[in-house]
Amino acid sequence: MKKKIQCQWPGLKVSGETNHRAAGSIMAAFALLGLPLGSAVADTSGVSHQVTISNDWSSGYCAALTVTNNNSAAVSGWQIDMDVDGTISSLWNAGWTQDGDVVHVTGSGQYETLKAGESTSQIGFCVNRSSGSDNSGGSSSDDNSSGSSSSGGLAVNGDVEDGLTNWSSTSGDVKRTTQDSHHGAASVLISNRSASWHGITFQPETLSSGKKYDVSVWVKLAPGESDTTLILTGKRTDDSDTSTTNEYTRITTATVSDYEWTELKGTYSQSGTPFQHFIIESDSDSVSYYADDFTVEAAGDADGSGSSTSGDTNKFVGNITTSGSVRSDFSSYWNQITPENEGKWGSVEKTRDVYNWSGIDAVYQYAKSHHIPFKQHTFVWGSQYPSWITSLSASEQAAEIEEWIQDFCTRYPDVDIIDVVNEATPGHAPASFAKSAFGDDWIIKSFKLARKYCPKATLVLNDYNVLSWHTDKFIEMAKPAVQAGVVDAIGLQAHGLEDISTSTLKTNLEKVAALGLPIYISEYDVAETDDQTQLDVFKAQFPLFYNSDAVAGITLWGYVDGKTWRDGTGLIYDDGTQRPAMKWLMNYLGK
Known part of the structure; x- marks a missing residue:
């Protein structure tokens, strides 16, 4: 769909018929130059704003919003209007409403009143791009002009504009509805499900054996449904072996809500018996949900395996050592390793200038021989450091820190990968000895030393409670080092999230992503002794992390029952028997 767009700027005018993505690119370019978006809409008198995009990917972006009171007196109840390229998925530390492409932002909380000359520093937002829809609520004569989707490739009527052609269900009630849609006039709604395998099906045109296909569908839960996981599966016709279910290929999963559309997207490889249909299903037996805009595009030759794992296959899912050793079954489950305690300074140099490298040696050699990433945990931390460091002078402390890193x-x-600085948020466990050695910019100086001596490593700023309660405190602490360009990635410990909603996790993850750096989920576990409860939490949370464009890798913090840092987090027993959450996780990862 095209829309009339006119942008005015001092010395620049763009006017005419252009597509929505192009307009978004223009706005993004303005923001990257530090120029305010939405200048054509008046803000509160004397109040200006500036948008700076910090993280941009194909389907969305995150940005910081700086609002400045240029008046000589305080202003309460301010409002600014800004243009966005899509739909706001989250906006923090201010009130907001959206009308088409225009977002109305109002002062609230700490920024309800702006003092004379004051600028905000903690307002930000994330946007889901609308993939060509204009968000204006209008229609165009060239939109939906035929019953088939012009952009769906092999998915005829993927946009549900021609009734239920090619749509059906494995069981449950399926209907075409105009109550909600991702794009166009209608979507498919399934209700009255009573089993996890009851789902919406879609029949594309013929898929050829030995080929792979890019598959996408947009989904959303029916009003009032709690966040849950939806699954996109490819189904071949049944073969002669009734003892297996290898006709089913899980393509991808995602945590889905009732307030926004989410894309299920992955690659399917066809081999074996002829293709039957795609299925959109859920582990939740009774949840109702919508589907819209199904697309299937040829993506070249398959690798012959006929299977596909969910998410990004380059994204590692690792774990830690078990009681100081690497179990023989480690490589069967995990493809990245972190020494739990062996790499901490207090373990290596308990006595000054007397090193015990044996623990790290074993883990490092294991990683290199198995060709998996080795992550060092940690260089500078206000816990498990050698006690002798606190009795030294500042200059001696600085020399010892540098010597340790070198x-x-x-x-x-x-x-x-290296956790260079760990838990530096005020009130957590900042390294007071490092502040004594280097002063207030001890974090930046620690990272500079790590870069000097480990130039090839990815350098991480790691902390806890960021995904739950201390998100803004962490961001405030991290910004100087991030803006100094010394940090390569953010590490988010993920303990104690059992009672945190997926919507809160998603919002906080997006806030951190707005810093513009890759994120590692660095210490994930689920402390539940009840098998079903642990399984339910994994199903809800893990896909959120694994399918996030912002997350580069996930490290779980232990997996053997009775030998993990937190009770109840074990995923297998010492004899190798797997708990249900582990069985689900391995199936999810295609292992």
Whole structure:
């Protein structure tokens, strides 16, 4: 769909027929230059705003919003209007409503009143791009002009504009509805489900054996449904072996809500018996949900396996050592390793200038021999450091910190990832000895030392409670080092999230993503002794992390029952028997 767009700027005018994405690119370019978006709409008198995009990907972006009171007196109840390229998925530390492409932002909380000359520093937002829809609520004569989707590739009527052609269900009631849609006039709604395998089906045109296909569908829960996981599966016709279910290929999963549309997207490889249909299903037996805009595009030759795992296959899912050792079954489950305690400074140099590298040596060699990433945990932390460091002078402390980092990097030159500074948020466990050594910019100086001696490693700023309660405190702490360009990635410990809703996790993850750096979920576990409860939490939370464009990798913090940091987080028993959450996780990862 096209819309009339006119943008005015001092010395620049763009006017005419252009597509929505192009207009968004223009606005994004303005923002990247530090220029305010939405200048054509009047803000509160004397109040200006500036949008700076910090993280931009194909389907969305996150940005910081700086609002400034240029008046000589305080202003309460201010409002600014800004243009966005899509739909707001979250906006924090201010009130907001959206009308088409225009978002109305109002002062609230700490920013309800702006003092004379004051600028905000903690307002930000994330946007889901609308993939060509204009968000204006209008229609165009060239939109939906035929019963088939012009952009769906092999998915005829993927946009549900021609009744239920090619749509059906494995069981449950399916109907075409105009109550909600991702794009166009209608979508498919399934209700009255009573089993997890009851789902919406879609029949594309013929899929050829030995080929792979990019598959996408947009989904949303019916009003009032609680967030849950939806699954996109490819189904071949049944073969002669009734003892297996290898006709089913899980393509991808995602946590879905009733307040926004979510894309299920992945790659399917066809081989074996002829293709039957795609299924949109859920582990929740009774949830009702919508589907719209199904697309299937040829993507080249398959690898012959006929299977596909969900999410990004380059995204590692790792774990830690078990009681100081690497179990023989480690590589069967995990493709990244972190020493739990062996790499902490207090473990390596308990006595000054007397090193015990044996623990790290074993883990490092295991990683290199198995060709998986090795992550060092950690360089500078206000816990488990050698006690002798606190009795030294500031200059001696600085020299010892540098020596520790230099000696590590000399011994392990091919370390992949390093938690350089751990738990530095005020009130957590900041390293007071490092502040004594380097002053207030001790975080930046620690990262500079790590870069000097480990130039090839990804350098991480790691902390806890960021996904639950201390998101803004962490961001405030992290910004100086991030803006100094010394941090490569953010590490988010993920303990204690059992009672945190997926919507809260998603919002806080997006806030951190707005810093513009990749995120590692660095210490994930689910402390539930009840098998079903642990399974339910994994199903709800893990896909949220795994399918996030912002997340580069996930490390679980232990997996053997009775040998993990937190009770109840074990996923297998010592004899190798798997708990239900582990069985689900391995199936989800295609192992």
